[in-house]
Amino acid sequence: MSKPLDTSPASSRTGSGGVVGSVFDEKPAETRNVAKSAWDSFKRNPDYHITQKGQVGANGQVYDTDKSAAPLARVLKGRHLQMIAIGGSIGTGLFVGSGKALQQGGPASLLIAFSLIGGMLFTTVQALGEMAVLLPVAGSFSAYSTRFLDPAWGFAMGWNYAMQWLVVLPLEIVAAAITIKYWNSPVSSAAWVAVFLAMIISINLIGVQGYGEAEFIFSMIKIIAIIGFIILGIVLNVGGGKNAEYIGGRNWSDPGAFNNGFKGLCSVFVIAAFAFTGTELVGLAAAETANPRKSLPTAVKQVFWRICLFYIVSLTLVGLLVPYTDPRLIGQTTSDAKASPFVIAIKDAGIIGLDSVFNVVIMISVLSVGNSAVYGSSRTLAALAEQGQAPNWLGYIDRQGRPLKAIGVACAFGFLAFLAASNSEDEAFVWMQALSGLSSTFTWGSICLAHIRFRKAWRVQGHSLDELAFRSQAGVVGSWLGFIFNVLVLIAQFWIGFSPVHPQYGEPIKGTAALVKNFFQAYLAVPVVLICYIVYKIMFRTPFMRCKNMDIRTGIRELDLGQLLADEEVERAAWPKWKKAYKYLC
16 A cells, blocks of 8 residues: 655755655655556456346356446436437438438439438437437447347447447548548648547547547537538528529429439438438447436437438538539549539539638548547447457456446457558448448338347236336337338338449449449448357357246336335426426437
């Protein structure tokens, strides 16, 4: 044990020469204590687990861990969760990918595809919210599939989700490095990759508090930027641009509302799905909130407003301001900020410097998604380790509640971003995006199906919906619609994979080798998921989970629902009318 700090007067601490040397000696000792505490924080805490009490094994059975076990550090506040819900996943998919979607499908296809994916995602997040409030576990998506569907499918979904985010990290860092090229920077891409990677690693080593605060700030910047663009877009559309020319719906008439017909619409679906990737993180973060019963339902509701305001309204204006025939929509890569329809619209307005400001927002958005990638993949890997579906050492959680070794693996994948400095930059980007492109579709479909099975098991085992702390507004019907729509997206992407849309500029894809390459770039996630599922199913002979055999009690967060509802009623009674209206909607 270290000696207590001497607080006696300085005169009593003089040495033989009368020099107050020991006053200065205290600083190195204090520094050593701080360094020791920091070092000790990385040591394993044996009482920390991803799941509290209800831990799902590789065979789908649920067993009790130590009753004193604490989960990941639950330090996320309601404001963190709300910002993760509102702006957490807004990145290159919206700001840059929408340009490719506009070029391939036209403004009408852009709106239809994003609206349908957004509607499906609303029902998915509602279903996830219901299960996450009742059974909040980090890495919850795979845990729910293991528990309510089939352990083999849970294994496939867990690794699918982990691989998605492991690949998205270098993908987004490469995108950030490409974004810098907008200013024709003479600095090497490798240098920017090193800076961005160091920043993301530092944020995640701070812990979940660092992730929450960073996402709060990043999301605020993105929200302000999109609201600003919406206001600017309206002004430009009604004639407030440099030429004082009314635009209205002209671009919907000439060149038109649709491009490439029904196939063009289908090609936009996977781009829209990629743009919404990460919305489900609100459920993953629920395990690390102090009060999910209070904060998660609010965050889930705000997903609806994010879809309506930040996606649908902004993309409506993009379709009005930028024709799909604009050759600038075809960038060098799918992360080229010069191909962003948002930047194109601002440049056409002739407002000097504003395009660079918005490009900074795109870069911040890219880093935000990269930050989320480390968070999502590390929590999922740690959860898989505790479920016996990944190496045990990945379940290492330190004294600050960080899944340290899983974070290390996630950050190690980030070094793939140094491909940005090579001649294979574009090729590497395309294949990394291929691996992650359809992963979210599998995740969302599995959440919906798990919710359907959970609801049936809940009823079969004699429980009523009144016992649920939070109930999906979309219900089982919404989950069925979400599941069916995800299957339709997979079918549509299969069609686009072997029969691609002809590019408006450049040569069409011809030849067997080129078509096979295009197919796997569009559909690579599917064989990866199927291989994981089939191999695990054969090796462990896992059962399909039957409703009567599902354990729906173990691991439930203990809540005195009656008392909670009574307290909330008292709190609501004291609210002014404006706050009641706001809380009803948000």
